[in-house]
Amino acid sequence: MTTTAPAVRSGTSPKVAPTRHPFRWLAAAGVVLLLAMAANSLVTNPAWEWEVVGEYLFAPSVLRAVLLTLELTALGSVFGFLLGGVLAVMRLSPNPLLSSVAWGYVWVFRAVPLILQLLFWYNLALLYPRLSFGIPFGPGFFDVGTMDLIGPVTAAALGLALHQAAYAAEIVRGGLLAVEPGQREAAAALGIPRTRRFFRIILPQAMRSIVPNAGNEIIGLVKGTSVVYIMALPELFYQVQVIYMRNGRVVALLLVAAVWYLALTTVLSVVQHYIERHYGRGRA
Amino acid sequence: MIEIDGVHKSFGPLHVLRGVSLTVGKGEVTVVLGPSGSGKSTLLRTINHLEKVDAGTVAVDGELVGYRRAGDVLHELPERDILRQRTKIGFVFQNFNLFPHLTVRENVAEAPLSAQRRPRAEVAATVDRLLLRVGLSDKADAYPGTLSGGQRQRVAIARALALDPKVVLFDEPTSALDPELVGEVLDVMRDLARSGTTMVVVTHEIGFAREAADTVVFLDEGLVVEQGPPGQVIDHPRHERTRAFISRVL
Numbered sequence: 001m002t003t004t005a006p007a008v009r010s011g012t013s014p015k016v017a018p019t020r021h022p023f024r025w026l027a028a029a030g031v032v033l034l035l036a037m038a039a040n041s042l043v044t045n046p047a048w049e050w051e052v053v054g055e056y057l058f059a060p061s062v063l064r065a066v067l068l069t070l071e072l073t074a075l076g077s078v079f080g081f082l083l084g085g086v087l088a089v090m091r092l093s094p095n096p097l098l099s100s101v102a103w104g105y106v107w108v109f110r111a112v113p114l115i116l117q118l119l120f121w122y123n124l125a126l127l128y129p130r131l132s133f134g135i136p137f138g139p140g141f142f143d144v145g146t147m148d149l150i151g152p153v154t155a156a157a158l159g160l161a162l163h164q165a166a167y168a169a170e171i172v173r174g175g176l177l178a179v180e181p182g183q184r185e186a187a188a189a190l191g192i193p194r195t196r197r198f199f200r201i202i203l204p205q206a207m208r209s210i211v212p213n214a215g216n217e218i219i220g221l222v223k224g225t226s227v228v229y230i231m232a233l234p235e236l237f238y239q240v241q242v243i244y245m246r247n248g249r250v251v252a253l254l255l256v257a258a259v260w261y262l263a264l265t266t267v268l269s270v271v272q273h274y275i276e277r278h279y280g281r282g283r284a
Numbered sequence: 285m286i287e288i289d290g291v292h293k294s295f296g297p298l299h300v301l302r303g304v305s306l307t308v309g310k311g312e313v314t315v316v317l318g319p320s321g322s323g324k325s326t327l328l329r330t331i332n333h334l335e336k337v338d339a340g341t342v343a344v345d346g347e348l349v350g351y352r353r354a355g356d357v358l359h360e361l362p363e364r365d366i367l368r369q370r371t372k373i374g375f376v377f378q379n380f381n382l383f384p385h386l387t388v389r390e391n392v393a394e395a396p397l398s399a400q401r402r403p404r405a406e407v408a409a410t411v412d413r414l415l416l417r418v419g420l421s422d423k424a425d426a427y428p429g430t431l432s433g434g435q436r437q438r439v440a441i442a443r444a445l446a447l448d449p450k451v452v453l454f455d456e457p458t459s460a461l462d463p464e465l466v467g468e469v470l471d472v473m474r475d476l477a478r479s480g481t482t483m484v485v486v487t488h489e490i491g492f493a494r495e496a497a498d499t500v501v502f503l504d505e506g507l508v509v510e511q512g513p514p515g516q517v518i519d520h521p522r523h524e525r526t527r528a529f530i531s532r533v534l
Contacts, residue, residue, distance in 0.1 A: 186381035189332055190395035190447065191371035194363065200398070204385050282385045282427035 052252035056243065057259060065239035066260050072153075072225040072235060073264075076160030077218045083161065084168025091173055102169065109166035115227050118159040122231050124150055156228040164221060171213040175206035207279040215272035222264050236260055285310040285451055285482045286331060291340035293326055300326045302506035303340070308451070308499070311480040315493040315514075318503035319529055324486040327503065328453050331484065332373040333366055344373060345450045371399050374444030374452035378459050380436045382428040382443070388415070389424040392443045400447065407446075414442040418472050434465030438472055445476075452476070454485040490533055494518055502526045 042048060056062055090102035109117070125146040134140030150158070179202050187197040226237035234242070236257050244253040286308040293301040300323045308314045316324045329335040330342055333350035341358070342349045349369055351358040361369075382391050389411055396407045415421045418438040428436055437457055444452055454473065458466040470492050477483060477496040487493065493500050493514055500517040502510045502525075510523045521527045 180381075182377065182379055182381040183383065185334060186375075186377060186383070188367075189334060189370055189373075189375040189377075190443070191367040191369075191399035192395055193367060193398060196398045200394070201383055205383075279385070282387075282429050 047251060048255070049249060049252040052249050053255045053259070056240075056253060056256045061234075061239055061243070062236070062256060062260075065234050065236045066264075068153075068234060069222065069225050069236040069260075070264070072156055072160060072228065072233075073218065073222050075157035076164050076221050076225070079157070079161035080164025080217075080221075081168045081172070081214065083165035084170075085172050087165060087169035088172035088176060091169065092176060106166045106169050109163055114159065114163045114224065115230060117163055118156060118228060118231060121150065121155040121159045121162075122152065124155070152231050152233050156225075156231055156233055160221065160225065160228075164217065167217055168214070171210055171217065172206070174213070175208075175210035176202065178209045179205045204279060208276075208283070211272065211276050211279060215268065215275075219265050219268050222268065223261055285312070285345060286484065287341075287343045288327070288331070289341045289343075291327070291330055291342060292338045293323075293330060293335060294338055300506050301330070301337075304503070304506065304508055305340075306501060306508060306511075308482060308484060310482055312498040313477045313481075313483045313485065313496055314499045314501060315497040316484065316486045316501045316503055317488075317490075317493065317517075317529070317533075322503045323506040324503050325455050328455050328484060328486050331451075331453055332370050332375055334375070336360075344369070349373075367399060371395065371447045372450045374447060374449035376437070376440050376444050376452065376454045376457050378456040380428070380433075380440045380460070382436055382440055384428050387425050387427055388420065388431075388439050391428065391439060392446045395443070396446050410446055410448075411442075414445055415439075417445075417475075418442045419468075432465060433461045434468045437461065437469045441469075441472055441476075451482040451484065454483065454487065456486055456488070458487065458489060488533060490518060490530070502529065504529070 087102045087105055090098040091106075093099050093102075128146055130143050131146050131149055132140035132143035134142075183201055183205060184197070187201045192201065225235050228235055229238035229241065232238065240253040240257045244250045286306070288304060288306040291301050291304045292299070304323070304327055306314075306327075316327065318324045326335055330337050331344065331349065333342075336350065341351070347369065348358070350361055350366055352361055353359075383394070386394065392411045392414060393407050396402045396410060397404065402410075411424070412421070415424055418441055420435060420438055420442070423431060423435065423439075428439065431439065441452075441457075457473070458469050461469065466489070470489060473483070473485070473492065474496050485492070485497075495514075497514050499511055500514045501508055502517055502521070502523070504525050510517055510521060510526045516522075517526060518530055521530055
């Protein structure tokens with residue numbers, strides 16, 4: 001009989017040495033080098049014109065443009081998600097008419113490019129010169145000129161909101177479907193009234209999957225507002241173009257816009273983080 | 285307290301309940317046994333109208349559940365009335381179905397507040413009393429996700445009791461639990477049974493049926509095969525199918 005060598009058990013307890021990762025270190029070194037080169041070029045290349053960026057970053061006309069961008073984003077998201085929520089609930093309704101109308105809305109408004117929709121709303125007066133308010137198919141109480149009611153800002157907000165609603169509807173619907181069916185059943189078995197069931201039990205749970213996607217959409221919308229430049233609305237992107245066409249400092253002014261978009265997106269990302277934490281309560 | 289009369293239910297081509305009749309008296313504990321697919325859970329779910337019946341009637345506390353009778357026609361009640369009826373019928377699910385975003389206290393308080401519109405202070409006292417009863421007073425502010433399966437099911441029982449229901453229905457309340465956690469849930473249920481709560485329990489726990497049930501009902505292929513006191517149905521089954529089932533699960 002042979003005795004086995006003490007390969008596993010020896011007198012002293014051995015130290016633990018983790019695996020080394022030389023290639024990880026090499027890759028990290030490469031990345032550091034590239035970052036250093038980029039930073040160096042940003043600082044040393046005078047063509048970036050940082051002093052011009054600084055000069056225009058808080059210029060009154062730029063600030064007004066940032067405000068308009070914010071306003072359009074807010075209107076687009078608030079009304080987009082309100083309408084989207086209604087469409088999502090309609091789509092999930094057992095009533096085939098409600099459900100198909102919601103489906104049809106999403107179909108049309110996702111199919112037509114935003115830029116085309118914006119021009120369409122902007123030119124609504126060509127289609128309906130006057131808008132009348134009154135009883136459907138009955139007499140009108142008062143009417144107004146379409147141009148007076150739907151100015152460029154309203155047309156832009158309307159277009160953004162209607163477009164956003166189609167995407168929001170799908171996001172909200174996805175969130176509602178992600179809630180475990182047992183939750184609806186338990187709430188119904190407890191006799192909790194329908195609206196309370198939706199707002200207290202189902203929606204807060206749906207928000208867990210709605211919020212990350214909604215955050216994506218709203219951040220997309222911040223930059224998406226830049227397409228309204230075709231309506232000559234002085235939002236951020238249009239405004240910096242106006243300025244650089246006058247003074248020729250193209251790169252610096254594009255940077256001004258980029259810095260602002262970055263700032264707005266950062267704020268929204270932070271807000272999103274806290275909203276997600278709120279709706280994630282009770283979950284690991 | 286519960287009168288089920290000739291209930292039929294089909295899911296598409298599947299005829300799950302084929303004319304089930306059953307009476308449960310006030311304060312009685314009825315345990316429904318049967319192989320999977322025999323229609324036990326469906327029967328339980330017809331009692332609080334989570335499942336609509338195709339034919340037959342279910343009445344709780346002398347009131348038809350889900351329908352109003354006018355001559356020979358049963359008219360389905362508006363949702364508001366069905367919800368009111370459900371507050372008299374507690375339901376405990378196999379998978380607990382606690383609301384994960386609400387604390388234990390909020391889970392138990394939700395229905396008394398929103399479905400019964402009872403005053404907040406009164407509900408708070410009820411919640412404290414019920415959590416004490418199921419032994420979870422220290423978990424009132426915990427979220428369900430931090431509790432064990434047995435604790436979750438005890439919260440779910442407290443939630444069902446918070447409505448002060450006339451009857452409590454249990455749909456395989458211990459089937460989703462780890463074996464070592466089954467005991468604590470059965471203890472709470474035994475305590476309820478002793479205190480005179482009217483209960484209908486669908487379960488595979490023969491031990492619980494033997495000691496806590498007044499009546500054991502054996503259901504197979506959508507029909508009541510045999511019913512009677514546990515000493516008879518479990519220990520001296522008359523029907524061949526009951527005998528075969530009991531010998532398999534014992």
